[in-house]
Amino acid sequence: MAEPASTGALAVGIAGAGLAGVMAGVTHEAMVGSLCGALLFFTTTEERPVLQRLMFLVISFIMGILFAPLLAKAEFFGFGPIDLAGPSAFISSAMVITVTLAAIKQRRGTEQPNG
Secondary structure, eight states, X not given: OOOXXXXXXXXXXXXXXXXXXXXXXXXXXXXXXXXXHHHHHHHTOTTSXXXXXXXXXXHHHHHHHHHHHHHHHOOBTTBXXXXXXXXXXXXXXHHHHHHHHHHHHHHHHHOOOOO
């Protein structure tokens, strides 16, 4: 049986390698923009519990980075493309949780009870 400390170190090492692989192509501007958007969401939702806000902070940060290239190339109502990694990551990070929670709420409101 493996020693718990070595198993934990292996798990951390694998997670770190996976994170490094994902972050290899990310620019610093996208990371800063995404962090700012996630922090903006975190600080403006005081009505939610802190643990939930921390979870949303992490999700918002990661998804902001992942959605930044898509938003950078998009055009909305004749405006765009943004073509800058930082602002597009900021916008996508600030919006991803809000849009997702609104979609979940809308979905729950339209479901009809069986019967």
